[in-house]
Amino acid sequence: MTTLDAWIDAHRDAHLDELKALLSIPSVSTAVEHAGDVKHAAGWVRDRLAEAGLEARVYETEGHPIVYGEWLGAEGAPTVLIYGHYDVQPADPLELWRNPPFEPTIESTPTGDILVARGATDDKGQFYCHVKGIQAHMATHGALPVNVKVLIEGEEEVGSDNLEPFLREHAEMLSCDAVVVSDTPMHGKGLPSITYGLRGMAALEVTVTGPSHDLHSGLYGGGVRNPLNALAAMIGSLHDDEGRITIDGFYDDVEPLSDDERAAFVALNHDEDAFRAEVGVADSPGEAGYTVYECITSRPTLDVNGMWGGYIQPGFKTVLPSKAHAKISCRLVPHQDPDTIAKKVAAALEAAAPTGVTVEVTLHHGASAVIADRTGFAVQAAMRAQSRVWGVDCVFTRGGGSIPVVASFKNILDADTVLMGLGNEDDRLHSPNEKFGVENYFNGIKSTAYLLEELAAR
Amino acid sequence: MTTLDAWIDAHRDAHLDELKALLSIPSVSTAVEHAGDVKHAAGWVRDRLAEAGLEARVYETEGHPIVYGEWLGAEGAPTVLIYGHYDVQPADPLELWRNPPFEPTIESTPTGDILVARGATDDKGQFYCHVKGIQAHMATHGALPVNVKVLIEGEEEVGSDNLEPFLREHAEMLSCDAVVVSDTPMHGKGLPSITYGLRGMAALEVTVTGPSHDLHSGLYGGGVRNPLNALAAMIGSLHDDEGRITIDGFYDDVEPLSDDERAAFVALNHDEDAFRAEVGVADSPGEAGYTVYECITSRPTLDVNGMWGGYIQPGFKTVLPSKAHAKISCRLVPHQDPDTIAKKVAAALEAAAPTGVTVEVTLHHGASAVIADRTGFAVQAAMRAQSRVWGVDCVFTRGGGSIPVVASFKNILDADTVLMGLGNEDDRLHSPNEKFGVENYFNGIKSTAYLLEELAAR
Numbered sequence: 018m019t020t021l022d023a024w025i026d027a028h029r030d031a032h033l034d035e036l037k038a039l040l041s042i043p044s045v046s047t048a049v050e051h052a053g054d055v056k057h058a059a060g061w062v063r064d065r066l067a068e069a070g071l072e073a074r075v076y077e078t079e080g081h082p083i084v085y086g087e088w089l090g091a092e093g094a095p096t097v098l099i100y101g102h103y104d105v106q107p108a109d110p111l112e113l114w115r116n117p118p119f120e121p122t123i124e125s126t127p128t129g130d131i132l133v134a135r136g137a138t139d140d141k142g143q144f145y146c147h148v149k150g151i152q153a154h155m156a157t158h159g160a161l162p163v164n165v166k167v168l169i170e171g172e173e174e175v176g177s178d179n180l181e182p183f184l185r186e187h188a189e190m191l192s193c194d195a196v197v198v199s200d201t202p203m204h205g206k207g208l209p210s211i212t213y214g215l216r217g218m219a220a221l222e223v224t225v226t227g228p229s230h231d232l233h234s235g236l237y238g239g240g241v242r243n244p245l246n247a248l249a250a251m252i253g254s255l256h257d258d259e260g261r262i263t264i265d266g267f268y269d270d271v272e273p274l275s276d277d278e279r280a281a282f283v284a285l286n287h288d289e290d291a292f293r294a295e296v297g298v299a300d301s302p303g304e305a306g307y308t309v310y311e312c313i314t315s316r317p318t319l320d321v322n323g324m325w326g327g328y329i330q331p332g333f334k335t336v337l338p339s340k341a342h343a344k345i346s347c348r349l350v351p352h353q354d355p356d357t358i359a360k361k362v363a364a365a366l367e368a369a370a371p372t373g374v375t376v377e378v379t380l381h382h383g384a385s386a387v388i389a390d391r392t393g394f395a396v397q398a399a400m401r402a403q404s405r406v407w408g409v410d411c412v413f414t415r416g417g418g419s420i421p422v423v424a425s426f427k428n429i430l431d432a433d434t435v436l437m438g439l440g441n442e443d444d445r446l447h448s449p450n451e452k453f454g455v456e457n458y459f460n461g462i463k464s465t466a467y468l469l470e471e472l473a474a475r
Numbered sequence: 476m477t478t479l480d481a482w483i484d485a486h487r488d489a490h491l492d493e494l495k496a497l498l499s500i501p502s503v504s505t506a507v508e509h510a511g512d513v514k515h516a517a518g519w520v521r522d523r524l525a526e527a528g529l530e531a532r533v534y535e536t537e538g539h540p541i542v543y544g545e546w547l548g549a550e551g552a553p554t555v556l557i558y559g560h561y562d563v564q565p566a567d568p569l570e571l572w573r574n575p576p577f578e579p580t581i582e583s584t585p586t587g588d589i590l591v592a593r594g595a596t597d598d599k600g601q602f603y604c605h606v607k608g609i610q611a612h613m614a615t616h617g618a619l620p621v622n623v624k625v626l627i628e629g630e631e632e633v634g635s636d637n638l639e640p641f642l643r644e645h646a647e648m649l650s651c652d653a654v655v656v657s658d659t660p661m662h663g664k665g666l667p668s669i670t671y672g673l674r675g676m677a678a679l680e681v682t683v684t685g686p687s688h689d690l691h692s693g694l695y696g697g698g699v700r701n702p703l704n705a706l707a708a709m710i711g712s713l714h715d716d717e718g719r720i721t722i723d724g725f726y727d728d729v730e731p732l733s734d735d736e737r738a739a740f741v742a743l744n745h746d747e748d749a750f751r752a753e754v755g756v757a758d759s760p761g762e763a764g765y766t767v768y769e770c771i772t773s774r775p776t777l778d779v780n781g782m783w784g785g786y787i788q789p790g791f792k793t794v795l796p797s798k799a800h801a802k803i804s805c806r807l808v809p810h811q812d813p814d815t816i817a818k819k820v821a822a823a824l825e826a827a828a829p830t831g832v833t834v835e836v837t838l839h840h841g842a843s844a845v846i847a848d849r850t851g852f853a854v855q856a857a858m859r860a861q862s863r864v865w866g867v868d869c870v871f872t873r874g875g876g877s878i879p880v881v882a883s884f885k886n887i888l889d890a891d892t893v894l895m896g897l898g899n900e901d902d903r904l905h906s907p908n909e910k911f912g913v914e915n916y917f918n919g920i921k922s923t924a925y926l927l928e929e930l931a932a933r
Contacts, residue, residue, distance in 0.1 A: 216693060220791055229755025234778045235674060235876025238806050239770035240761050241754055245779035245801075246714065252704060253711030258829075296699055297687025300830040303698050312697035320692045321703035322794050323785035328802060333678055333839055335804050336780050343703075344786060346793050348696050371716075372758040381791055418693025 020157045021466045025149070029459060032149055033123075033132070035065065036458065039103070039141050040121040040134040046081055046104035046175045055081045055171050058103045062148075062169050069148055070155035071167060076187075078179035081171030085190075088151075089164045095475050096164035097395065098193035098432065099465075100422065101144025101200065102173035105136035106447045113449035123455065128206065130455040139446035142453035143199035143439045143461065144169055150465025162473035166193060173200075177422055184429040195395030196426045196434040197468065199461065202442040204285060204414045209403035209464075211396060212436035214315065214415035215423060217349035217386035219359040220322075223248070223366050224377045225341045231327075232337040242373030244341040245326045251369040251376075252343060255319055255362075259305035260312075262319050262347075264365040270352040274315055281413055282310050314415040318348040319362065346381075348417060355383025384421040389433050398471035399437045399464075406463045439464060478615045479924045483607070487917060490607055491581075491590070493523065494916065497561070497599050498579040498592040504539055504562035504633045513539045513629050516561045520606075520627050527606055528613035529625060534645075536637035539629030543648075546609075547622045553933050554622035555853065556651035556890065557923075558880065559602025559658065560631035563594035564905045571907035581913065586664065588913040597904035600911035601657035601897045601919065602627055608923025620931035624651060631658075635880055642887040652933075653853030654884045654892040655926065657919065660900040662743060662872050667861035667922075669854055670894035672773065672873035673881060675807035675844035677817040678780075680837045681706070681824050683799045689785075690795040700831030702799040703784045709827040709834075710801060713777055713820075717763035718770075720777050720805075722823040728810040732773055739871055740768050772873040776806040777820065804839075806875060813841025842879040847891050856929035857895045857922075864921045897922060 044058035066073035071086030108118035121134035204210035227244035287310035303312035326341035328334035439461035502516035524531035529544030566576035579592035662668035745768035761770035784799035786792035897919035
């Protein structure tokens with residue numbers, strides 16, 4: 018037992034009380050009526066960063082404030098930037114919560130106590146582990162083993178509109194050797210993991226127009242191309258029977274999965290039966306030649322997220338509609354350029370359009386996939402820290418979603434990000450009864466404390 | 476100039492005033508608040524039938540009343556049943572009307588005066604031609620050349636739910652040698668036409684279910700079959716590149732168009748450029764090997780009338796939806812059975828479904844196509860009557876829509892229906908500023924008067 022452990026264990030009640038205080042602030046960033054709460058949360062976080070021993074201040078933005086703190090006394094040692102967010106998702110539907118979402122409650126479960134509240138794991142609980150891990154060093158040694166910068170924003174749940182401008186404006190202040198983010202889950206209960214790859218996204222909206230106005234399908238049907246039939250066929254043409262995307266050049270920049278990655282994936286023992294049971298399907302065909310885990314984390318996709326046109330109310334109206342619409346997005350893997358892919362999808366749709374209709378495509382904002390060098394010093398430090406805390410080997414995983422800020426850190430600060438998950442996959446983020454395991458919380462504090470030590474061993 | 480013509484011409488003002496009075500009653504059958512107006516219209520029609528010299532009464536139904544009148548004094552002569560409807564479509568959007576829809580207004584146009592009001596052509600103006608044509612005979616000869624039964628319902632615009640039960644219950648009272656309906660347009664201005672074929676309809680709704688709940692497309696995309704992608708591909712598979720329907724057995728019962736029919740269609744000089752200009756398309760590919768006129772009147776179709784699923788609001792939400800829906804209808808040609816076709820479409824959709832989704836199909840009520848023998852005595856009588864009125868040869872046309880009551884007359888009364896259009900194609904039925912040409916009205920009265928004469932010449 019180190020002095021760090023002793024300090025962390027000795028102050029468990031205070032750690033919990035502080036996190037509960039933070040979770041009691043309804044800092045819902047999307048809700049205008051909670052703007053005061055968001056501001057209050059920012060000030061509260063700044064005060065805790067200062068208590069932990071950092072130089073801390075609040076930066077106003079055009080939206081919600083950004084909290085920043087730093088301690089730069091470790092001359093010659095690496096500098097790590099810790100990122101998190103103090104804003105939370107709305108809590109509705111309120112009636113599904115066992116307790117009010119902003120009255121944090123400890124509940125006992127067969128697998129240990131949990132702290133239930135909106136933001137418990139996303140991301141107040143996880144980023145607060147970092148605050149307390151830093152404080153553990155300052156309280157026991159009066160110093161940190163590395164230079165630390167902490168950036169906690171208040172707009173992650175509404176698109177982080179003001180974060181990129183802030184990174185650009187303060188690039189020098191924020192310069193660092195690595196970024197650490199705890200906003201992803203561990204691979205399994207008690208199995209720590211580092212997410213080293215995330216998928217990107219290309220999104221577009223397509224509108225197919227046939228006749229200039231809705232027509233009676235009896236009087237005109239057969240003589241006019243139906244835009245819904247046309248759009249359906251166009252979308253149908255984008256995949257083959259084996260789940261592969263047929264768009265010309267779609268896979269051009271996709272780097273094949275290496276043998277060691279695939280072997281490591283197998284070692285993760287992803288449970289496909291449990292996956293199918295969770296989502297309620299009998300089959301999960303995916304792309305031929307790939308496991309479900311590979312399909313959902315490491316292969317690109319093309320999904321229709323929404324499609325509509327014609328008469329969609331109860332009953333029947335035999336309309337031959339003027340327009341058909343679809344929202345389509347691709348999840349991308351490293352090296353695929355969002356803009357290039359969006360244009361290829363648009364071109365494929367236009368090429369697949371039959372005569373008698375016109376096609377209009379609007380490209381939406383995309384995000385690049387990211388992949389970290391698994392041999393990087395910060396990644397390796399996080400692996401060692403997590404293995405020490407949990408007593409088992411930390412594993413590498415890839416995630417299927419996108420965390421756009423990771424690409425921003427790479428592009429603006431030229432820094433790789435370590436995604437060190439501290440919560441569990443079933444923490445119900447964005448859902449009622451969001452939770453964070455109490456053991457995960459205390460272990461998360463230790464993970465940060467150890468991480469700072471391991472980073473110093475560069 | 477016959478005495479019939481003289482009487483009809485001498486009373487033009489009265490004919491117009493009476494039709495205006497009928498058009499002033501807002502007998503909107505779908506609107507609960509107009510139930511009293513619908514009832515009022517029924518009584519008004521009964522009174523006019525009685526004035527014309529028929530035995531007339533109102534039959535209550537579970538919905539709106541049916542008006543019936545008869546004159547059966549022509550012993551040994553054929554009996555004709557005239558069908559029409561006194562209910563009308565709602566008038567909204569009101570702001571697009573040049574005058575209030577239930578304040579009938581005469582307007583001058585370069586092609587003659589028009590009477591503008593809701594129901595002007597559909598169907599008050601057209602069925603009232605029959606009332607006045609009958610009255611012309613009674614007023615000038617004190618008798619009709621044939622036996623006449625008149626059936627005017629008040630629920631045509633809401634599905635005629637109570638008409639079939641009425642036909643079954645009163646089959647003996649309604650027995651006849653032919654039915655005449657004026658609820659279709661003439662082929663062109665001043666070009667009278669008899670519609671001898673109508674398409675039927677088979678309709679169904681399909682729901683494709685993938686995961687049991689909506690999923691995050693980042694965390695699950697690639698591993699779960701997307702029901703929107705699946706439904707799009709399924710629908711896309713129902714047509715080939717030449718506009719033919721690929722469903723097994725779909726065309727089995729379709730009788731090929733005869734050479735003389737196709738020759739007659741060519742003689743109609745259907746203007747495809749004008750058709751494309753009207754609907755606002757550059758191309759009207761249709762089914763390979765058929766003209767646009769053939770495609771929209773005499774060939775079966777499969778159209779998606781509505782399709783929806785996922786996120787369809789402004790902006791983007793990368794949801795992988797649980798369900799995708801489509802409403803699909805086929806226009807049918809004679810000999811295709813609606814139920815058989817609906818089941819074949821359902822089977823084709825199920826066969827085209829990929830793994831990982833389930834398919835649920837709900838069949839809707841269908842309608843048989845109808846085709847009349849062009850040599851029938853009533854059809855030929857109508858041809859002669861229309862040719863006499865307009866001074867040009869009446870032509871045969873087929874219609875692409877469905878008039879389900881025509882099949883009911885065939886099935887229940889064993890009578891063929893003559894569709895004798897009195898209005899024009901641009902009469903804007905169901906739309907704002909619905910109209911009926913004043914000349915069409917007066918000529919329509921003559922058409923009926925002549926038709927009764929011609930029917931007597933059986």
